[in-house]
Amino acid sequence: MPGDSLDVNINAGGKAKNTYDAIVIGSGISGGWAAKELCEKGLKTLVLERGKDVVHLKDYPTATKNPWDFPHRTQMPVAVTDENPVIARCYAYSEATDHFFVKDQQHPYQQEKPFDWIRGYQVGGKSLLWARATQRWSKYDFEGPGRDGFAVEWPISYDELAPWYSHVEKFAGISGNKDGLDTLPDGEFLPPWPLNCVETEIQDKINSLYTDRRSIIGRCAHLTKPNQIHLDQGRNQCQARTLCERGCPFGGYFSSNASTLPWAAKTGNLTLRPDSVVHSLIYDEQKGKAVGVRVIDAHTKEATEYFAKIIFVNAACLNSNLILLNSTSNRFPNGFGNDNGLLGKYVAFHNYRGTMSADYEGYLDQYYYTRKPTGAMLPNFRNVKKQEMDFLRGYMMHYSAGRYRGDGSNKDDIGAAYKDALSEAGGWTVYMMMQGETIPKETNHVRLSTDHKDEWGIPQLITSVGYDDNDEKILKDFLEQGQEMLTKVGCKNIQTNDSKQAPGLDIHEMGGVRMGKDPKTSLLNKWNAFHNCNNVFVTDGAAMVSTSTQNPSLTFMAFTARAANHAVEELKKGNI
Numbered sequence: 001m002p003g004d005s006l007d008v009n010i011n012a013g014g015k016a017k018n019t020y021d022a023i024v025i026g027s028g029i030s031g032g033w034a035a036k037e038l039c040e041k042g043l044k045t046l047v048l049e050r051g052k053d054v055v056h057l058k059d060y061p062t063a064t065k066n067p068w069d070f071p072h073r074t075q076m077p078v079a080v081t082d083e084n085p086v087i088a089r090c091y092a093y094s095e096a097t098d099h100f101f102v103k104d105q106q107h108p109y110q111q112e113k114p115f116d117w118i119r120g121y122q123v124g125g126k127s128l129l130w131a132r133a134t135q136r137w138s139k140y141d142f143e144g145p146g147r148d149g150f151a152v153e154w155p156i157s158y159d160e161l162a163p164w165y166s167h168v169e170k171f172a173g174i175s176g177n178k179d180g181l182d183t184l185p186d187g188e189f190l191p192p193w194p195l196n197c198v199e200t201e202i203q204d205k206i207n208s209l210y211t212d213r214r215s216i217i218g219r220c221a222h223l224t225k226p227n228q229i230h231l232d233q234g235r236n237q238c239q240a241r242t243l244c245e246r247g248c249p250f251g252g253y254f255s256s257n258a259s260t261l262p263w264a265a266k267t268g269n270l271t272l273r274p275d276s277v278v279h280s281l282i283y284d285e286q287k288g289k290a291v292g293v294r295v296i297d298a299h300t301k302e303a304t305e306y307f308a309k310i311i312f313v314n315a316a317c318l319n320s321n322l323i324l325l326n327s328t329s330n331r332f333p334n335g336f337g338n339d340n341g342l343l344g345k346y347v348a349f350h351n352y353r354g355t356m357s358a359d360y361e362g363y364l365d366q367y368y369y370t371r372k373p374t375g376a377m378l379p380n381f382r383n384v385k386k387q388e389m390d391f392l393r394g395y396m397m398h399y400s401a402g403r404y405r406g407d408g409s410n411k412d413d414i415g416a417a418y419k420d421a422l423s424e425a426g427g428w429t430v431y432m433m434m435q436g437e438t439i440p441k442e443t444n445h446v447r448l449s450t451d452h453k454d455e456w457g458i459p460q461l462i463t464s465v466g467y468d469d470n471d472e473k474i475l476k477d478f479l480e481q482g483q484e485m486l487t488k489v490g491c492k493n494i495q496t497n498d499s500k501q502a503p504g505l506d507i508h509e510m511g512g513v514r515m516g517k518d519p520k521t522s523l524l525n526k527w528n529a530f531h532n533c534n535n536v537f538v539t540d541g542a543a544m545v546s547t548s549t550q551n552p553s554l555t556f557m558a559f560t561a562r563a564a565n566h567a568v569e570e571l572k573k574g575n576i
Helices: 029-040 077-081 139-148 159-172 196-208 227-230 255-268 317-325 416-423 469-488 553-573
Strands: 022-025 045-048 270-273 274-285 289-297 303-307 308-313 345-348 354-360 377-378 395-405 425-437 445-453 461-464 491-496 510-512 533-538
Touching: 029 045, 029 255, 029 308, 029 553, 045 255, 045 425, 139 159, 159 255, 159 553, 196 289, 196 395, 255 270, 255 377, 255 510, 274 303, 289 308, 289 533, 308 461, 308 553, 317 345, 317 395, 317 445, 317 461, 317 510, 354 395, 354 469, 395 461, 395 469, 425 469, 469 491, 533 553
Parallel strands: 022 045, 022 308, 045 270, 308 533
Antiparallel strands: 274 289, 289 303, 345 510, 354 425, 354 491, 377 395, 395 425, 445 461
């Protein structure tokens, strides 16, 4: 029968030996938070990670290396990028981070439409690699789908999630400014990073020239001034090195490795099992609930079953979809919880295609110090409170300014003169980018291959996710508005660009196991539990109804903490 057995021998080791109170699949941003909350509440918790172990401080081999310590000055050889065209397109991939990326052939998938699936299989997942931008969603982001009818209604409001935003912000450490915007709610902030002189001047001009938009300093998960709770985690102030994706030896930015997982371990309730590829969930027909997880050892391919009363699926959006699609049984022949046939559908992402650059005259007597990990940003100003454009939703804008070294373009210079020209600071350059919301569509989906399996015997994932006309209109509006703003603030030589990059490279994929009020149109309830199996929770990107224009990770954290605490309460009441 579907899902009854694996094509390998089960080495259960005795059910009692492999039984826990809770199992968490995945150790990244959301999985780490699930582990922390469950362990703090006294639950013996097993965290399953398909990749290798990465221990904070111990396993950051390149964290303090200089460019000249690498064979190719951190650049990857052409032969390697040719073999790995997907990950080679990621901004964070280099000789310094190669060990944190899944190579293209290590876990193959099928692209029905071009999709760059960026993955980090190790303890900590992509929390070691993320760009660390953290903004709350506003009430308009949660109200938007129901108001404008482009997706099912969110089953939760901003007011319900706000206390959990505060909960995770205080522990993670978020720098930012109290800006008083209802479109981008304030949080529990550490001191903000300062903008440099050109960024400040552009900000002042934008804020004086426009009444419908506001430039603010970016908010990010970096410890500008650690509080006691951060010191108690063993973390210290961010050194503004911008080498974050190598792993931070200071714990200056939030990651599972530096924060939530060690905190969970201190309780004595955590069991962490790396190299554990999750095959599927185990559903008990008589009990009417999930009772465990089938796991395949990443190296030996030996299969083992683990059991628990509560299961959190936090493998990152597409892998969570993959696991659930592969979790078949008599009760769920089409994938776990998939009574309505919507599992794997309505996948969305962020549109990052639009960028622009420009020159800014003046300030040649000024420079800046440190490499701050954020720049300025403008919250979405399109279709926020009502539908008013010829496209749905909108976009956030990020911009930064800097001075770069001279280019040595004077061909008459040689020797010392040429070196001096290269070392001199050039003029100021401004860079701007978009982060556009995409609309969840049933046709944007993932599904399992029927004829290709990976090396662990699990069907490969097929991605069928693409852009539509709405995305093109948003891109066009960003390029027009961005060019207008840069012109008005005094920028010169403005260059616009459409990267035409495939979906996925934003690394913000969401959906496939969406929340909702109605079991006919959604899979999860307001607590991130399956409508038809209340002891299985999904709190990573897979659970999202829509994408907003904001970065999603802070919202994943808040949903996870909320769901974990609810799960413990329900367990104590005997409802799970």
